[in-house]
Amino acid sequence: MDFKSQVNEYQNRVKTALDHWLPKTCMHPQKLHEAMRYSAISNGKFIRPLLVYATGDALSLAREQLDGIACSVETIHAYSLIHDDLPAMDDDDLRRGKPTSHIQYGEAMAILAGDALQALAFYIIAHDTKLDVDSDTRLKMINTLSLSCGSRGMAGGQAIDLLSIGKSLDIAQLEDMHIHKTGALIRASVIMSACASTNIPESTLEHLDHYSKCVGLAFQIRDDILDVEGDTEVIGKQQGADFALNKPTYPALLGLDGAKQRAQELHEEAMDSLSSLNHQADMLRQISEYIVKRIR
Numbered sequence: 001m002d003f004k005s006q007v008n009e010y011q012n013r014v015k016t017a018l019d020h021w022l023p024k025t026c027m028h029p030q031k032l033h034e035a036m037r038y039s040a041i042s043n044g045k046f047i048r049p050l051l052v053y054a055t056g057d058a059l060s061l062a063r064e065q066l067d068g069i070a071c072s073v074e075t076i077h078a079y080s081l082i083h084d085d086l087p088a089m090d091d092d093d094l095r096r097g098k099p100t101s102h103i104q105y106g107e108a109m110a111i112l113a114g115d116a117l118q119a120l121a122f123y124i125i126a127h128d129t130k131l132d133v134d135s136d137t138r139l140k141m142i143n144t145l146s147l148s149c150g151s152r153g154m155a156g157g158q159a160i161d162l163l164s165i166g167k168s169l170d171i172a173q174l175e176d177m178h179i180h181k182t183g184a185l186i187r188a189s190v191i192m193s194a195c196a197s198t199n200i201p202e203s204t205l206e207h208l209d210h211y212s213k214c215v216g217l218a219f220q221i222r223d224d225i226l227d228v229e230g231d232t233e234v235i236g237k238q239q240g241a242d243f244a245l246n247k248p249t250y251p252a253l254l255g256l257d258g259a260k261q262r263a264q265e266l267h268e269e270a271m272d273s274l275s276s277l278n279h280q281a282d283m284l285r286q287i288s289e290y291i292v293k294r295i296r
Contacts, residue, residue, distance in 0.1 A: 003286045007050060014049040014074060015041055017067040021075075021124055035105045035113035036120075040078040043096045045296070047219065047287075048073040048189040054283035055193035055208060058274075065196050068128030069141070072121040073189045076149050079117035080185075082110050084158065121145060133196055141192045148188035157181025161247065169248040175217060177248075182223075183216030207273045214270035215288050221263040222292055224249040228256060263292045 001009070018041050023033040049070035056066045085092040085100040086107060093103050102110035125131070125142050133141075147153055157180030164177065190212035194205055228251050250259035270288045274281050 003283075003290070006283055007290075010050050010053045011046045013053070013063065013067065014046055014070045017071050018074065021068075021071050021120065031105070031109060032112055032116060035101060035109050036117055038104060039082050039095075039101050039113060040075055040117060042078075042098070044074075044078075045294075046074060047291070048077055048185060050287055051186065051189040051212070051215075051284070052193045054281075054287055055190045056196065057283055058208075058277055058281035059194060059197040059200060059204075060280065061193070061196055064130045065132060066193055068124045068131045069189075069192045069196065072124045072145060073185060073192070075117045075121045075124070076145065076154075076185060079114040079121075080149070080154055080158075082114035082117070086110065089158070089162070118149070131196065133198070137195055137198075141195055144188050144192050144195070148184040153180055153184035153188075154182075157184065164248050166246045167248065169253070171253060174248055174250065174253060178217060178220040179213070182220040183213060186216035186219065187212040204276070207276060211270045211273040211284065211288070214266045214273065215291055218263045218266040218270070218288070219291050221250045221259050221266070222294060224251055225256065225259050225263070226295070227251075267292045 022037050022040055025034045025037060027033055052066050052070040052073060053063065056063065081095060082101045084090050085095055086102055092100055094100065098104075100110075101113055104110075105113070122142060122145065125138060125145065131138065149155060151159070157177055160177045161181055164173075169177070187209060190208050191205070194200055194208050227249065250262060253259075254262060267288050271285060274284055277284075
């Protein structure tokens with residue numbers, strides 16, 4: 001199966017699983033559930049679920065074992081986008097080619113939808129009967145996910161981002177911000193999936209963690225590049241938004257060519273991290289390449 005077909009299979013699988021876990025719009029309170037679905041099941045790339053499934057494939061795990069993990073990281077991601085887009089944050093009107101949640105449902109309902117999606121992520125990991133792991137492993141996954149989206153992860157990275165507007169950061173400070181803001185949940189996607197394997201060697205887990213750190217940073221660099229040279233209709237959000245807010249970015253610090261070179265270096269480092277894994281890890285390799293070349 002080629003890369004595009006495999007991506008479509010992963011995406012369709014997580015959408016089906018999300019449809020199962022998300023409350024139906026006929027359930028009370030209907031408007032909140034509608035807002036949750038509006039942001040969680042949309043025209044996204046589903047990078048984090050792709051990494052969950054690709055990691056599972058590399059470790060010969062059954063796909064149904066991973067559906068709940070894929071849903072949990074995607075609902076966390078969806079919640080973060082809702083809150084990032086709010087007027088108090090980035091004040092964006094467009095996300096994934098359609099009006100942002102607060103434009104569609106109002107600020108109050110958008111905030112509640114984000115809150116509910118975050119809570120749902122942990123409910124899924126706690127209750128997914130297809131996730132055939134012991135209670136200690138399930139708790140380890142919840143611990144990994146909670147750290148990735150809290151003050152020492154995504155929320156902390158967003159706080160650093162807000163405090164850095166209009167300031168000059170060096171490369172170490174910029175990478176620290178994005179290791180938290182973008183990279184933490186990407187790393188959790190890989191590590192939570194790997195934890196579902198009961199006999200994974202510690203060295204393999206370390207290699208996968210380093211891979212995920214590299215692709216997480218590369219993903220953010222590519223986002224920064226697309227903010228400069230992307231097309232709004234293609235990327236699904238307003239091109240130039242970061243520049244307009246005077247945010248510190250990789251192109252601003254390294255120039256476009258330097259940012260592209262740094263992304264390529266991270267891709268190559270990610271590939272080195274997978275050198276001990278066989279062809280079953282090829283989707284992880286191809287996802288890394290896709291991340292540094294994507295146009296949306």
